[in-house]
Amino acid sequence: MENEERWVEQLKLGDRQAFQKLYEKYHAKVYTTAFGMLGNEADAQDAVQEIFMKIYHKVATFDSRSNIGTWLYRIAVNFCIDLKRRSTVSRSKALSVEETLLNNLHDNSVEPEKRVISSEVQQLVRKAITHLSPKLRSVIVLRDLQGMTHMEIAEILGCSKGTVSSRLNRGRRKLRALIILAGLDETYLSELT
Amino acid sequence: MMLHFKIRRLLSAYADGELEKSAEENIRQHIRQCDSCLIILDEIKHSKKAISMISIPTAPKSIWKMVENELFEAKRNPKQQHASPFANLLDHRLKLILSAASIALLLILFKVWQFEDNVPEMTSTVEKHISTAGFNYGKYFDDIAAQRRADGFEKVYHGKPVDFKTADSIASIGDFHMCIIPSALTGYVLEEISVLTDLCHQSLEIRYIKDGNVIIVFQQPATHPYSLGSRKKEVVNIRSVYCEKMVVGDFIALTWELGNTRFVAIGRLETADFEAIVSASIMQAHS
Numbered sequence: 001m002e003n004e005e006r007w008v009e010q011l012k013l014g015d016r017q018a019f020q021k022l023y024e025k026y027h028a029k030v031y032t033t034a035f036g037m038l039g040n041e042a043d044a045q046d047a048v049q050e051i052f053m054k055i056y057h058k059v060a061t062f063d064s065r066s067n068i069g070t071w072l073y074r075i076a077v078n079f080c081i082d083l084k085r086r087s088t089v090s091r092s093k094a095l096s097v098e099e100t101l102l103n104n105l106h107d108n109s110v111e112p113e114k115r116v117i118s119s120e121v122q123q124l125v126r127k128a129i130t131h132l133s134p135k136l137r138s139v140i141v142l143r144d145l146q147g148m149t150h151m152e153i154a155e156i157l158g159c160s161k162g163t164v165s166s167r168l169n170r171g172r173r174k175l176r177a178l179i180i181l182a183g184l185d186e187t188y189l190s191e192l193t
Numbered sequence: 194m195m196l197h198f199k200i201r202r203l204l205s206a207y208a209d210g211e212l213e214k215s216a217e218e219n220i221r222q223h224i225r226q227c228d229s230c231l232i233i234l235d236e237i238k239h240s241k242k243a244i245s246m247i248s249i250p251t252a253p254k255s256i257w258k259m260v261e262n263e264l265f266e267a268k269r270n271p272k273q274q275h276a277s278p279f280a281n282l283l284d285h286r287l288k289l290i291l292s293a294a295s296i297a298l299l300l301i302l303f304k305v306w307q308f309e310d311n312v313p314e315m316t317s318t319v320e321k322h323i324s325t326a327g328f329n330y331g332k333y334f335d336d337i338a339a340q341r342r343a344d345g346f347e348k349v350y351h352g353k354p355v356d357f358k359t360a361d362s363i364a365s366i367g368d369f370h371m372c373i374i375p376s377a378l379t380g381y382v383l384e385e386i387s388v389l390t391d392l393c394h395q396s397l398e399i400r401y402i403k404d405g406n407v408i409i410v411f412q413q414p415a416t417h418p419y420s421l422g423s424r425k426k427e428v429v430n431i432r433s434v435y436c437e438k439m440v441v442g443d444f445i446a447l448t449w450e451l452g453n454t455r456f457v458a459i460g461r462l463e464t465a466d467f468e469a470i471v472s473a474s475i476m477q478a479h480s
Binding site for chain 2: 016019020023027028031032035036041044045048049052053056121122125126129140143144145149150158159162165166168169172173175176179
């Protein structure tokens with residue numbers, strides 16, 4: 001515990017080694033969060049870089065009594081939400097979720113029976129996640145990709161455990177609807193469980 | 194037996210093994226007899242399973258190299274020097290001052306622009322506030338405004354149309370129609386808010402919090418027809434005052450009553466920030 005406090009103090013002083021330790025400890029999880037939130041590797045890599053630079057510059061404001069992991073994930077989630085928000089095309093021009101998914105997935109060059117294969121299912125699910133609202137997307141990524149508990153998620157997002165649970169309900173049901181809407185066979189989806 | 198809606202709220206927690214034994218048993222018993230709840234549980238499980246199929250790539254080592262280079266190597270070159278966290282605090286303050294100055298400048302320019310365009314002089318306090326703050330009705334709300342006139346509202350004010358193609362968020366909560374547009378100068382501004390002037394009363398306080406997050410707080414008589422619409426609202430307790438909360442898209446609206454006055458806070462914010470501002474407003478009203 002004392003070591004942790006000393007480490008945080010060193011971080012606040014801008015110590016390079018302390019920061020590298022922070023990066024090594026958390027970068028994989030931050031990358032997973034960014035990948036889930038943004039839906040592709042290139043954006044996730046850029047986001048991780050930006051997030052850690054942001055953390056370095058903001059660490060002096062971190063309240064040492066709090067958990068640094070929670071603080072860091074909060075920054076990561078908010079950064080990804082903001083990034084996504086900024087890159088969103090105007091609503092008037094934006095295709096509907098259904099149109100976008102269908103356009104992306106109903107590629108005529110792919111034979112229908114080969115469409116539903118693992119990698120495409122993965123791509124489809126990833127895209128569907130990015131079409132959820134930021135609030136629903138955050139809980140799904142933190143729970144189902146990161147494996148965090150509802151309580152941990154509640155602390156990161158600054159809401160109650162009940163809210164996390166209810167957002168997970170909505171998010172998962174909506175996600176399933178989007179996946180089916182985009183062409184994934186409902187029977188296939190049932191067989192997954 | 195627990196009610197369906199109570200059960201359904203807990204289904205994700207059940208699927209994640211997050212419930213206590215007794216609650217888990219209640220749900221298990223319920224879904225044995227209830228097909229509709231079982232279907233929802235299956236949907237949740239399908240979704241969980243589909244997400245679990247996603248394989249997460251490993252973060253490339255080059256990311257650390259880039260971060261390291263940006264933060265530490267560049268320090269050697271004074272022109273590219275990055276501030277230490279402490280120096281950054283000073284930077285942060287400077288940024289805040291510059292942002293405040295930019296907003297003030299924007300408001301002044303907006304006022305001059307309005308004056309030059311011969312916008313009819315505002316008659317009520319509320320309209321004046323709206324105009325000064327840079328809020329106006331635009332093209333997007335033409336139909337709404339027309340409808341309001343048809344409904345007998347007289348004080349529907351039209352300002353300059355706004356290019357809604359650049360809108361970042363558009364939402365309606367009851368009688369309030371809002372639009373947030375990115376601004377090169379200030380990051381984000383609540384560029385457009387359609388507030389029926391008849392619904393406001395005297396006070397309209399605008400707060401810019403941080404990029405993309407904007408909130409307004411205003412008052413109206415408690416007897417006034419309800420302005421947030423008839424959809425079901427969540428009740429939250431802030432500083433022992435019960436507030437009704439509604440979330441629509443990125444926007445949150447909270448209303449609370451003190452004496453004969455109803456306060457309405459509306460905008461786009463993280464929930465915690467929003468409630469902190471409402472809490473401060475309640476304190477202010479009490480004092």
